[in-house]
Amino acid sequence: MRLLVIEDEAPMRTALVETLKAEGYRVMAAADGVAGIELACTEPFDLLLLDVMMPGLDGFALCRELRKRGRTYPVLMLTAKGRIDDRVEGLDSGADDYLVKPFSLRELLARVRALLRRKEREAGIGRELAIGSSTIDFEKRTLTREEIAQPLSEKEAGILALLAGRPGEVVSREQFLDVVWGYHAYPSTRTVDNFIAALRTKIEDDPAKPRHLITVRGAGYRLDP
Incomplete structure (x- = not known):
């Protein structure tokens, strides 16, 4: 696995590179x-x-530019800015996970492994997914229905990829937050409900009576393609 570290503080950069190389990664x-x-x-x-906090081009701007240029590999943000608003800004800029300094190297390596596992799972579901009369293109991050393509947000695509990777299984709201948002302190599991509701308006013939994105009361959601 090839990893890239972008960090302006030399001691931290050196420690990260040496730690990751010791785990067998190419860095x-x-x-x-x-x-x-x-x-x-x-x-x-x-x-x-x-x-995040770098002179010239900070991590938020860099991540937005990276996504704008079509680079879809996972991004783990490292920062001393730990407020909820900062975490939300980082994730909304396109990051997949957010780790607040100071952190333990054990936790860092666990986050790296989790993101790489998620990347492998998403690669295993294939580029396209058919749901009813809709086609999801995970590479282009679009949903096409009745020959009309519309963009999917990173979180919408992540939700669908997680459901598609667990066919027939119920995925809990907490699992969505852990895998798609990448950390456990998101303000509310209602966030997942809101994203599912938005996806239903794009996928379902009748969003009030969904046939594909199924609510399993008290447990989470299931995908019936």
């Missing part, structure tokens, strides 16, 4: 956002570890 590093975005868009990587 490259950049000392600022400008050099980091060039590497991230020219070399193939499986995961990006990204500091």
Whole structure:
């Protein structure tokens, strides 16, 4: 697995690179956002570890630019900014997980492993998924219905990928938050309900009587393609 570390503080950058290499990962590093975005868009990587507070191009802007250029591999943000608003901004900019400094290297490695497992699961479901009369293209992140394509947000695509990867299984709201949002302190599980409701308006013939995105009372949601 090829990992990229973008961190402007030299001691932290060195510690991250050495720790990841000791686990058997192939690691490259950049000392600022400008050099980091060039590497991230020219070399193939499986995961990006990204500091937020950097001069010139900060982590939020870098992540948004990365997604704008079509780079879809997982991003783990590393930052001293731990307020909920900062976490939300990081995830909304396209990050997959958010780790607040100071953190233990054991937790960092666990987050890296979890993101790489998630990437492998999503790769295993294939590029396209048919749900009723809709077709989901995970690579383009679009939903096409009656020959009309509309974009899916990263979270919408993540929800569908998680459901598709567990056919016939019930996925709890907490599992959605853990896998799709990437951390456990999100304000409310109602967030998942709101995203499911939005997806139903795009997929279901009658969102009030869903046939594909099924609520399992007291447990979560199930996909019936």
